[in-house]
Each structure stands twice: as C-alpha cells, then as structure tokens.
Amino acid sequence: MLELYHHGSSVCAAKVRWAMVLKDLEFKAHYIDILKGEQFDPEYIKINSKSVVPSLVHDGNIINESTVIMEYLDLAFPEKKLTPENPVEYVKTRYWTKALDELLHPACGVLTFASAHRHIVRKNLSETELEEFLANTPDHSVTVDWAGYKKQIVKSGFEAPGAADKVRLYDKYLKQMNEDLKKTEWLVNDEFGLADVSLTPYVNRVAMMGMSEWWGGRLPYLASWWERIQEVPSFKSAILDWCPEDLTNDLKTFGSQSWPEVQRIIGLA
Numbered sequence: 156m157l158e159l160y161h162h163g164s165s166v167c168a169a170k171v172r173w174a175m176v177l178k179d180l181e182f183k184a185h186y187i188d189i190l191k192g193e194q195f196d197p198e199y200i201k202i203n204s205k206s207v208v209p210s211l212v213h214d215g216n217i218i219n220e221s222t223v224i225m226e227y228l229d230l231a232f233p234e235k236k237l238t239p240e241n242p243v244e245y246v247k248t249r250y251w252t253k254a255l256d257e258l259l260h261p262a263c264g265v266l267t268f269a270s271a272h273r274h275i276v277r278k279n280l281s282e283t284e285l286e287e288f289l290a291n292t293p294d295h296s297v298t299v300d301w302a303g304y305k306k307q308i309v310k311s312g313f314e315a316p317g318a319a320d321k322v323r324l325y326d327k328y329l330k331q332m333n334e335d336l337k338k339t340e341w342l343v344n345d346e347f348g349l350a351d352v353s354l355t356p357y358v359n360r361v362a363m364m365g366m367s368e369w370w371g372g373r374l375p376y377l378a379s380w381w382e383r384i385q386e387v388p389s390f391k392s393a394i395l396d397w398c399p400e401d402l403t404n405d406l407k408t409f410g411s412q413s414w415p416e417v418q419r420i421i422g423l424a
C-alpha cells in the first residue's frame with residue numbers, strides 16, 4: 156500500500172502527487188496542515204524528522220525528500236516511467252531537480268512566505284499559536300536555517316535579510332526555463348517528463364499568487380509551456396483540487412497584494 160502525507164499548497168507534495176497520478180498509482184492520502192503546525196505532531200516526526208511534507212510510506216517503508224520519492228516511484232513502478240532512458244536527457248533532468256532542491260525550492264519558500272503565508276498564518280492563528288508554530292519549527296526543515304529565517308520573514312516579509320535575492324533567484328530560474336524551452340517542446344526533450352512534473356508546482360505557485368505577469372509577454376516559451384501543462388488532463392485534479400478553497404483565495408489575495416513589491420525586486424516596475 157502507498158500512503159502519501161501531503162498538503163494542498165505544498166509544492167514538493169504537489170509534484171509527488173502528480174507523479175503518482177500520472178503513473179496510475181492509487182494512494183491513501185493523509186492531509187498535514189503545515190500552516191496550522193500539524194507537521195510538528197510527534198507521530199508525524201517519527202515519519203519525517205524535518206517536519207516537512209511530503210512523506211511516502213510504501214508497504215511500511217518510509218521514503219522522504221520529494222525528488223528522491225519521485226525517483227523511487229520510477230524504480231518501484233517502472234511501467235510508466237517519467238525519467239528519460241537516454242543518459243544525456245536523464246542528466247538534464249537531474250540538473251533541473253538538483254537546482255530545484257538546492258536553490259529554487261528554498262527561494263520558493265521565501266517568495267511564498269513573504270508574499271502570502273506570513274499573512275495567512277497571522278490571520279488564522281492567535282498570537283500564542285503563532286509563537287508556538289514558529290518555535291516548533293526545527294532548524295533543519297525546509298532549509299538548514301529555516302527556523303530562524305521563517306521567523307524573520309513572518310516579521311519583516313521581503314525586508315528580511317536576503318529575501319529579495321531569493322526572489323531574483325526565482326526570476327533567474329524562470330528565465331532559464333524559458334531558454335531551455337526555446338530548444339524543445341518540454342523542458343528536457345520533446346516528451347513530457349519528470350523535469351516538467353517537478354517544475355510545474357513552482358510555476359503554478361506564481362500563477363496561484365496572481366503573479367502570472369511575471370512571464371507575460373517577457374518569457375513567451377515559458378508562457379506557452381504553462382498553457383500546455385494546464386491542458387494535461389490530470390493537472391487540475393492532482394495539483395489544484397487538493398488546495399482548499401479558502402487557502403486558494405488567500406494565496407490569490409495576499410499574493411496579488413505583494414505583486415508590486417515582487418515586480419520592483421525583479422526590476423519589472
């Protein structure tokens with residue numbers, strides 16, 4: 156049996172969920188509300204010591220780290236492989252997933268928290284609950300310094316040290332996607348694959364926060380890839396439908412309010 160611990164607005168969980176749906180794998184879903192602190196439940200920490208989602212449990216074996224989970228799924232269930240067979244294309248996929256794990260994902264944490272999540276946790280948690288939520292975050296979580304950094308971002312938003320640099324890094328990767336997509340229909344070759352699945356939630360995050368002008372007419376190859384992604388039949392059910400309506404609305408409202416600041420940081424305003 157496959158069990159997935161996940162959350163509606165988690166980019167890491169979304170890519171794993173989509174991979175499982177694309178591979179026709181049935182799973183039991185456990186919803187962990189990471190904006191309410193359910194990731195700090197001692198029972199969940201036994202599964203994921205970093206207190207992050209996603210976690211996969213397959214016949215009792217715990218598999219953590221979203222990129223590793225996706226690689227595991229392709230090994231354990233090779234029928235509908237998402238990773239390319241061609242070694243050079245495999246390596247190109249790995250470059251993308253490595254960049255995502257090391258740089259783009261931490262940048263996404265900052266972009267999302269500074270734009271929307273800091274307002275959502277303030278709206279939904281009492282002052283004491285918020286303090287507890289922040290105090291419970293382990294040091295090594297989303298990043299190696301997430302506990303302290305999350306506090307700074309909740310307090311100061313884009314004014315937190317280094318936050319603007321993370322937003323510019325995000326921009327760099329969207330531009331890199333646009334460059335790669337000039338050469339091939341999908342990110343690595345002309346076949347939709349693991350790199351596309353992995354990067355989708357990061358582009359979707361920008362869209363859900365009402366910031367699609369980020370690519371607008373400026374990154375046309377990325378814009379048309381994003382159109383094609385949304386036409387993949389399982390995109391909506393695997394990615395969008397798991398995000399509760401109030402969270403979807405909050406992401407849009409707070410994200411749109413933050414767009415002028417993001418625009419200024421990336422030099423669009």
Ligand SMILES: N[C@@H](CCC(=O)N[C@@H](CS)C(=O)NCC(=O)O)C(=O)O
Nearest residue numbers: 165166167189207208209220221297
């Ligand atoms: N390297 C981990 C990162 C997982 C991660 O950052 N998950 C986020 C959601 S996308 C999370 O659970 N955050 C909890 C928190 O901020 O306390 C992976 O790829 O699985």
